[in-house]
Amino acid sequence: MDYEHMMQRTLIIQTPQAIGQPVRLKGWVHTRRDHGKIIFLDLRDRSGVVQIVVVPSNAVCYAAAKDVCAECVVEIIGTVKERPGGTVNEHLPTGGVEIECTSLSVLARPVDELPVDITKEDMELQLSTLLDHRSLTLRNKKINDIFAVYDCVLRSYAAACRMDGFREIKTPKILAAATEGGANFFKINYFDRSAYLAQSPQFYKQAGVGAFERVFEIGPVFRAEPHFTARHVNEYISLDAEMGFIDGFEDVMIQLEKVLKSITVAVAEQYPLVLEEYGQTLALPEHFPRMKLAEAMDILKKHYGKETDDGDIDAEGEKLICEYVKKEYDSDAVFLTHYPVAVRPMYVMPSPNDPMVTESFDLLYRGVEIATGGQRIHIYDDLVVSIKKHGLSPEDFSGYLAIFKNGMPPHGGWGMGSERVVQKMLGLGNVREAILFPRDVKRLEP
Amino acid sequence: MDYEHMMQRTLIIQTPQAIGQPVRLKGWVHTRRDHGKIIFLDLRDRSGVVQIVVVPSNAVCYAAAKDVCAECVVEIIGTVKERPGGTVNEHLPTGGVEIECTSLSVLARPVDELPVDITKEDMELQLSTLLDHRSLTLRNKKINDIFAVYDCVLRSYAAACRMDGFREIKTPKILAAATEGGANFFKINYFDRSAYLAQSPQFYKQAGVGAFERVFEIGPVFRAEPHFTARHVNEYISLDAEMGFIDGFEDVMIQLEKVLKSITVAVAEQYPLVLEEYGQTLALPEHFPRMKLAEAMDILKKHYGKETDDGDIDAEGEKLICEYVKKEYDSDAVFLTHYPVAVRPMYVMPSPNDPMVTESFDLLYRGVEIATGGQRIHIYDDLVVSIKKHGLSPEDFSGYLAIFKNGMPPHGGWGMGSERVVQKMLGLGNVREAILFPRDVKRLEP
Numbered sequence: 036m037d038y039e040h041m042m043q044r045t046l047i048i049q050t051p052q053a054i055g056q057p058v059r060l061k062g063w064v065h066t067r068r069d070h071g072k073i074i075f076l077d078l079r080d081r082s083g084v085v086q087i088v089v090v091p092s093n094a095v096c097y098a099a100a101k102d103v104c105a106e107c108v109v110e111i112i113g114t115v116k117e118r119p120g121g122t123v124n125e126h127l128p129t130g131g132v133e134i135e136c137t138s139l140s141v142l143a144r145p146v147d148e149l150p151v152d153i154t155k156e157d158m159e160l161q162l163s164t165l166l167d168h169r170s171l172t173l174r175n176k177k178i179n180d181i182f183a184v185y186d187c188v189l190r191s192y193a194a195a196c197r198m199d200g201f202r203e204i205k206t207p208k209i210l211a212a213a214t215e216g217g218a219n220f221f222k223i224n225y226f227d228r229s230a231y232l233a234q235s236p237q238f239y240k241q242a243g244v245g246a247f248e249r250v251f252e253i254g255p256v257f258r259a260e261p262h263f264t265a266r267h268v269n270e271y272i273s274l275d276a277e278m279g280f281i282d283g284f285e286d287v288m289i290q291l292e293k294v295l296k297s298i299t300v301a302v303a304e305q306y307p308l309v310l311e312e313y314g315q316t317l318a319l320p321e322h323f324p325r326m327k328l329a330e331a332m333d334i335l336k337k338h339y340g341k342e343t344d345d346g347d348i349d350a351e352g353e354k355l356i357c358e359y360v361k362k363e364y365d366s367d368a369v370f371l372t373h374y375p376v377a378v379r380p381m382y383v384m385p386s387p388n389d390p391m392v393t394e395s396f397d398l399l400y401r402g403v404e405i406a407t408g409g410q411r412i413h414i415y416d417d418l419v420v421s422i423k424k425h426g427l428s429p430e431d432f433s434g435y436l437a438i439f440k441n442g443m444p445p446h447g448g449w450g451m452g453s454e455r456v457v458q459k460m461l462g463l464g465n466v467r468e469a470i471l472f473p474r475d476v477k478r479l480e481p
Numbered sequence: 482m483d484y485e486h487m488m489q490r491t492l493i494i495q496t497p498q499a500i501g502q503p504v505r506l507k508g509w510v511h512t513r514r515d516h517g518k519i520i521f522l523d524l525r526d527r528s529g530v531v532q533i534v535v536v537p538s539n540a541v542c543y544a545a546a547k548d549v550c551a552e553c554v555v556e557i558i559g560t561v562k563e564r565p566g567g568t569v570n571e572h573l574p575t576g577g578v579e580i581e582c583t584s585l586s587v588l589a590r591p592v593d594e595l596p597v598d599i600t601k602e603d604m605e606l607q608l609s610t611l612l613d614h615r616s617l618t619l620r621n622k623k624i625n626d627i628f629a630v631y632d633c634v635l636r637s638y639a640a641a642c643r644m645d646g647f648r649e650i651k652t653p654k655i656l657a658a659a660t661e662g663g664a665n666f667f668k669i670n671y672f673d674r675s676a677y678l679a680q681s682p683q684f685y686k687q688a689g690v691g692a693f694e695r696v697f698e699i700g701p702v703f704r705a706e707p708h709f710t711a712r713h714v715n716e717y718i719s720l721d722a723e724m725g726f727i728d729g730f731e732d733v734m735i736q737l738e739k740v741l742k743s744i745t746v747a748v749a750e751q752y753p754l755v756l757e758e759y760g761q762t763l764a765l766p767e768h769f770p771r772m773k774l775a776e777a778m779d780i781l782k783k784h785y786g787k788e789t790d791d792g793d794i795d796a797e798g799e800k801l802i803c804e805y806v807k808k809e810y811d812s813d814a815v816f817l818t819h820y821p822v823a824v825r826p827m828y829v830m831p832s833p834n835d836p837m838v839t840e841s842f843d844l845l846y847r848g849v850e851i852a853t854g855g856q857r858i859h860i861y862d863d864l865v866v867s868i869k870k871h872g873l874s875p876e877d878f879s880g881y882l883a884i885f886k887n888g889m890p891p892h893g894g895w896g897m898g899s900e901r902v903v904q905k906m907l908g909l910g911n912v913r914e915a916i917l918f919p920r921d922v923k924r925l926e927p
Binding site for chain 2: 061081106108143145146179185190193200203204205208209221232239242246249255269270280414416434442444471474
């Protein structure tokens with residue numbers, strides 16, 4: 036296999052040294068244009084696009100080129116030439132060269148007419164059409180770039196965690212019981228009994244703290260919530276972390292803002308052209324503003340005439356608070372803190388000075404909640420009390436409670452939705468656009 | 482939070498500059514020993530263990546120390562002193578210092594008597610006991626170290642893939658249909674219908690090739706197989722990769738051996754003491770031997786008197802072949818190739834010169850199959866034929882077949898069991914030992 040040329044194509048076509056060199060390239064026919072007797076092909080691979088010129092004098096090659104269409108997979112042999120004009124496609128790194136083709140063979144071709152045109156800069160399709168033809172629409176440059184950023188988020192999240200001594204763990208997604216105090220679990224037939232899909236790695240990452248102090252996990256979580264919004268799906272990749280020996284939940288927020296900043300810096304440094312393509316700039320302050328939930332509610336009432344009385348704020352409220360914070364503090368991110376005990380799970384630490392609220396937070400970023408976290412209860416007896424207070428039965432949590440029989444340090448952590456991070460960084464309208472093959476109430480395919 | 486000291490503990494206690502410095506440390510009481518009137522505590526955190534000395538002259542501190550037991554979580558304030566003796570525990574980096582304690586506070590303590598003693602070098606427990614008390618037994622140094630290696634495997638797998646241009650993807654684990662030609666799927670209640678848990682990311686990573694050419698994924702896979710062996714579990718983390726524009730499945734084997742070598746080199750460089758602790762050395766040749774399955778069967782018959790006639794070899798056969806390869810070629814790894822069409826899924830590429838066998842392989846490592854891979858069929862019509870040949874219906878695979886309507890390059894890849902890699906690298910008797918919280922037919926807890 037011609038790794039050398041495959042790997043270095045962009046490099047080759049951008050250096051003067053490449054002129055006159057023979058190349059063997061494989062890729063997709065991005066477009067074909069016939070100008071008089073000359074056939075121009077834009078050949079696309081993961082490194083970019085280069086123009087292929089086929090002239091009639093090479094009869095065999097020309098006949099082959101006559102027979103290709105968009106998305107044909109071809110192998111080209113030719114020579115790098117300086118290119119007279121500029122670039123055909125300003126959004127792809129075509130550079131100032133072209134390939135004079137001496138041999139062309141077709142490795143595979145589309146079976147039917149392509150249902151959508153992926154060569155457009157903006158596909159401008161309905162989301163459902165975009166997703167129905169996902170294996171094709173992912174080939175569109177602008178859509179493809181979302182997943183370059185997604186890869187960068189995964190990589191930089193892991194790197195930022197490891198930098199501070201977090202160990203990567205993988206915890207089970209099949210659970211014996213639908214615990215955690217939530218009802219939104221998918222049920223599985225597990226041999227001769229029932230089991231449930233994990234809606235978070237919460238209990239297991241806490242056990243991880245007992246063994247490793249600091250852990251992180253990147254893995255799927257499953258939520259059987261019948262939501263039909265632009266920010267909910269039923270399966271997503273959660274970026275979790277949990278850390279021991281904290282002095283309080285401020286330590287968790289400091290760590291999380293460090294990690295999120297690190298991700299945005301990595302994306303800004305490595306994908307400036309993608310950010311430009313999406314019209315985005317990423318800048319976060321060293322520390323994000325913190326605001327008590329009660330304070331946020333006052334602001335919503337005072338500045339936006341919006342009242343909520345269930346002890347939490349809704350999606351519109353989160354959006355408005357982000358607008359307010361952007362205006363007042365010039366920050367894209369804000370921590371809302373001290374959520375009421377009543378709206379938080381039983382494992383969340385109550386505040387020492389006000390036991391009606393908790394040492395917990397939501398992290399809002401550009402109008403949407405991207406992470407939830409806080410300090411957890413680490414004392415066995417306190418946890419038993421909290422479970423009961425939440426109307427639950429300690430017997431149902433014996434496995435979880437066992438962790439706390441061994442001596443657990445004060446600890447806390449977060450869960451962050453990877454796809455929402457990418458969605459908001461690129462300004463995508465729907466979280467589904469940041470997921471290769473999203474799963475929602477209605478969609479299980481492709 | 483005293484990050485500085487938490488992070489640098491090992492460093493502090495190993496440098497002469499630390500002598501005389503004040504420190505604030507948090508950790509678990511690993512052991513407590515009373516020698517006459519002096520109390521010695523071994524304090525453990527993720528960086529190691531250090532000896533704490535508490536003398537009666539500090540009455541408050543002494544009274545607190547009198548009250549601690551193993552696995553108490555404590556905070557210590559004291560001064561670093563040169564230590565008269567050697568090291569108490571040669572397996573932990575205790576170095577030549579100790580802490581003269583001036584303040585001790587208990588942050589949490591065990592609720593009951595600890596069910597097992599984690600301070601032993603080897604726990605020597607039955608596997609079921611080890612797993613029943615997992616959140617405690619993970620604190621044992623030797624067991625804990627398995628997951629340092631596991632973290633290293635995850636990290637170095639991703640790094641090796643990225644180095645060669647593979648993009649990390651995350652694909653759905655909830656599927657609409659139990660396809661892929663296997664029957665071993667877990668069924669889920671998905672709102673008003675049924676769905677299934679993915680037993681591999683096979684179809685989706687192939688779609689990934691169409692968009693990104695080279696992809697890798699680290700994620701859980703679910704197998705509803707009622708196996709009761711030391712090498713099977715029902716949920717594990719698969720290290721998948723898929724690559725486009727290959728000339729043949731040899732390209733896939735070259736890439737996989739490069740990745741596996743890279744992993745073993747990373748572990749050997751970063752965790753030499755863990756390998757020593759487990760009595761292991763890791764060395765792999767540049768290229769692993771390749772052997773046709775038919776040839777392997779001849780060897781089994783000729784050298785070991787072992788016959789199999791179902792076109793595949795069993796666990797014992799894999800072990801014997803590895804012994805043979807170790808003896809003959811001095812390699813811990815071997816590719817068995819050209820498995821019969823009949824024992825491979827419908828997407829596997831038949832060999833051009835012998836359509837009864839396939840362009841596929843198993844990678845055996847130290848006696849066990851750790852990976853399966855090969856070239857896939859990339860031509861739509863050929864795939865339809867193969868689906869029918871396998872007694873399946875193309876209608877059931879319309880979503881999968883859609884990928885091949887767009888022009889797919891020749892491609893192939895592998896799936897590798899992360900836990901088996903760690904198991905065999907460390908010589909563990911059971912794959913469950915390399916999983917934090919394993920899932921099998923009988924075990925869903927903890």
